[in-house]
Amino acid sequence: MGSQIVSLVVNDQRREFIARPGTSLLSALRESLGLMAAKRGCGQGTCGTCTVLVDDRPVMSCLVAVETIEGASVRTLEGVARGGELDEVQSAFVDGFATQCGFCTAGMIMSAEALLERDPDPSREDVVEAISGNVCRCTGYASIVAAILDAARRRRDAASSGGDAPAVPAGSEAADGAGVR
Amino acid sequence: MITAVRVPDSVAAAATYAAAGGRVMGGGTIVMAQVNSGSLAETELISLRKAGVSGIRVDGRVVRIGAATTFADIERSPELAFLHAAMRTIASPPIRNLATVGGNLFVPQPYGDFAVCLLALGATVEIAGPGGPRRAPVEDVLTAGVAQGEFVTAVALSLPAAGTWFHHKAMRRKLNSAAIVAVAAVVDTADGVVTSARIALGGVAPRPVRAVSAERLLTGRPLEHDVLNEAGRAARADIAPFDDAYASAWYRRRVLPVHLRRALLG
């Protein structure tokens, strides 16, 4: 049998490539499609740096044999910013200083996107659960949780103001200085 | 090295491939990790993702869950609401979107939390293979596995009556941790006294095990603090705990009664 042609819809574009047997979705994205945002932190499904959305659900792309999702829709961090504009999650990560080394960021943002698409008004507990598979060694998570909650608020504000208003920082959870749980 | 990945579109096609010796996989959470580290023995993968064995069907009190049904699917199923809390103790959302009901039966402890639930529920496993379809109690599959060329296509279980399902998983951290001790149980009571109990334990033996000593001890007695402690101590006869990166065998044995009691009393 050997290598075969696989077709996926990646960030709304149909992409075809040749995959060696046993190629993970992560390897296909990085090596065949040149999409480097998703990272390989472990290859075992334990770090979350390779998280992407397959048919709108977050998965560890290192654990997906690419032949098994022929035809699926795949979304990566490269597809999140539209027309060069950061979306609410990205802007909230920037403004909230929710990145340090940046290696977990792609996976974190994709887990957050999946959550917010399913639940535009998540609780802190929902956010915490959504990123429970994404390891960050730098931040201690608090800034990431705050940024995702902030992103949800920005997106709701944008939606309630007709959808064409720019994402505005809500500010209510901006640091009061005393650290936010 | 992997030489072929099969994605059969039917159970029959999957059976043909399986008979030839490939490794059957559900979501890939175990198998692909081995592929990525070059440690998988088999050279062919057979995915059940498109073999028509996904989905949850409810027929009265009986629920049939396809082997390739993911944990996320169960979390979204209103009929299986009693399992939702248990599902959320397993790994993380990006894993639960991949990991499957069938695959979980073959995961080594202290993983395999759903298998612990199935054991408590007395599930029946549907198996396909060279000899045609067969059914087996989940105990048998957990103990003996399936034969060469066989694979699981579904599990069937009866919905527990309201108030009879209990689940508690002790972890090293609040989310995304393997079990120190997992307890799943269906316990019927009448007039405050246990009439029947089926208790399964995870994390405390190489396979999920029934706490038969505790079941015996509880039957005919009230679900009370002291009785449960006694049952928990009795259950130590049913386990074969191990040391691992999470906890020692001693610790698992030591806290088993605490967690058995917490499972049933909250």
Add this chain to the structure above:
Amino acid sequence: MNHRVNPIDKSYFAGERRDGDFTVIGSVVQRSDVLGHVTGRTEFFEDLALPDMLHLKMYRSERHHARISGLDVTEALAVPGVVRVLTHADIPNNLYTPLKLIGVGPDDEPILAEDTVRYLGDPICAVIAETEAAAYEGVSRVRVDYTDLPAVFDVEEALAEGAPLVNEYQGQNHFIYEGHHCRRIRFGDVDKAFAEADHVFEWRYQSAPIEQAPAETTGCVVVPQADGRLRVHSDTQACFFTLDNTALILETPFNKLRVVGGTVGGGFGGKVDVVVEPVACVGAMLTGRPVKFVYTRYEEMQVSSPRAAERIYIKDAVMNDGRITGRKVTLYVDAGAYARHSPYGTTKAAAHLPGPYSIPNVWADCHCVFTNRTPSSAMRGFGVTIGDFALETQMDRIARELGMDPLRLRLINAYRDGDMKAHRKIAEGTALVEVIQKAAEMVGHELPDAYRRMSSTHREGR
């Protein structure tokens, strides 16, 4: 912006702040790397796509301590896609130690094992193949015959008479500091302090090795250049440190190498050892093709050097009023099988004693000990983190024994500007008193006036 900042209490050291009129310093400016991070465009070393790149995977020792009585790579070479298998014979200068750059020796670690392995995971041979899968397959077919040697895993057992010798290049199971068996601190007379003390307390502390666990594992891609140089894309924390050590191992002029690093997916000290670049460079030189060598997560967890386990004994002479008048510390750093950066870390540990307190009599023996485990090395707080665990637990125990407020005990003993530290450096810029006062205030821990008036800039009554 929606960022979080911690309040700065400018009432402390107000007279020394010289704030001036900064325009950028002290301000929150956006991180220069953040837009790359949130769009996935930041380039980490592994994001380099090279069409003809080869993959290197390491076959590692399956024993803690053994002679290699046979090595057979024939089957590995027969795997389709395997291009080359490197052994120690391929490494120009196979013996090194990273701190030789600052004059620390002896060389004690083979790049690839010759006749002996000294820890589980010691690298033996490197399989280079067209694909990762082929490289793994090749590794699985390497055959090594081992003759087990006795191993030692406990630092004190390693120092005992008759213990198996871990590293014959060192010659004994501890690093030698200028003729001494350990790094010593000798300050005042601790024996006199113990004799005159109201109380003597002695306790033991222990830690286990800790992994730096960066999200990105250690690795590099080496690309041969048209001019004969090698371009090394690496996630090292230390470009020139890596370059210099690699050149010494390759026995090549330093200007033959170019190290390109930059954005690293977390380091925490774990990417200071030079453990992937030399072998990958040899592979690239011998094949003439780009070679990638990236640690698996397993290698990162179990083979890459962790924070050392330490065993620490602290014996204190204490007076009824809480003054600590003598402190004797015996500290063992478990360096594992090779020195790496541990001789340095042990010295740093010694300099840190007796903690942020002015104790007039201090005696310390800090041993850098070799055992048959994964070599340890630098990690965030190198030489200090575990010492602080021991020292600050000790302080709490003393306070409990004396029935004292643990913060007052610390304030009484806190070092101040002008104090001579145990390593004979005059303290300056101290602020222990103030952080304690501030923390007490934050949690509503009452301190009497005399303690609230204490200051790091002068000792009351002096």
Add this chain to the structure above:
Amino acid sequence: MAKLRGRGYASVNYPTGMNLGGDPSQALIHSTTTGTFVVSLSSVDLGQGIKTIAAQCAAETLGLPYGNIIVDTADTDTGPHCMGTFASRGTHRVGNAVIMAAAEAREVMLEVAAEELEVDAADLETDGTGFIQVRGADEKRIHITDLALAAHFEHGRTISGRGIFLKEKNEPVPETGEMDPDSCQAHACTVAVVEVDDETGVVEVLELHNAYEMGRALNPAMAAQQVEGGAWMGMSHALFEATEPYYPARDHGPRDFSEYLMPTAADIPVQRSVILERPAANGPFGAKGIGEMTANAPIPAIGNAIFDACGVRLDSMPFTPEKVLRGLDELRGLDELGDASERAHAPATGHERP
């Protein structure tokens, strides 16, 4: 069953700008013809943010906006020597080298501006927005873009500078340990509040209160990142981390992030931190460096809080539920499997708080 609450303290110092290796760090800076300044380094950014800090130091010294600075780093062909990013050297060594380079470049910048404006360079100042102007007469001014063009095309000058920071290598005296191994001392005090489950030994860290003294917070948001992430790492070390959980035996070493556990966002405490600044004479704008020390104080603070909560003294890291429970069983005088636990709820010492 009881949840026992306790509070623990720890205070520490930390040496920054180590010079046991004696290696200096260099920085070069030059202006493009349009007034952007490129800082060339070979230091590595690991996420701690050295590129941002270097740019802030350059901008402040030059008196120009942060946006005028580009930092090019981590290439041994293009960057001057830096031995590496470790031992709390980044902010201290590189910051100082950048300041020195930028000061030299600023001097040239003012000389050229003086020629352009036909004034004395000593009378010039920068306004922080990009203008160089005569002090007290700011209508007489020139923008850096115009100035840089003029420097290159008319004056034949490079607006550039060189910087290095060296504190000579120190050799400890072997007999006494006398040495001068570092440049500054930073400080921290942590108060931890924990809750111990007296039946399982599970410890939950509820609160971490930290006071950190770091010389100067060059970028307060990035200082907060180090503080918050470092304290989390300390808590993680305290409760979870070991590559050899049965040390000194090597069995059951964790292989991945499933087995090597660290706290998730669900496990983190409330963190409150306050920063004190006692500027260091030898630090860049007084900064000492904060990255390494932040994990240290939380570990003993948590251990001491556990003792306060339940009377179990942990002298071995990490503080696993097993160690706590063995300690509790010993205090309660229970047998190997703690089977009398339901008869002895309260530990021998320690106390329950509301």
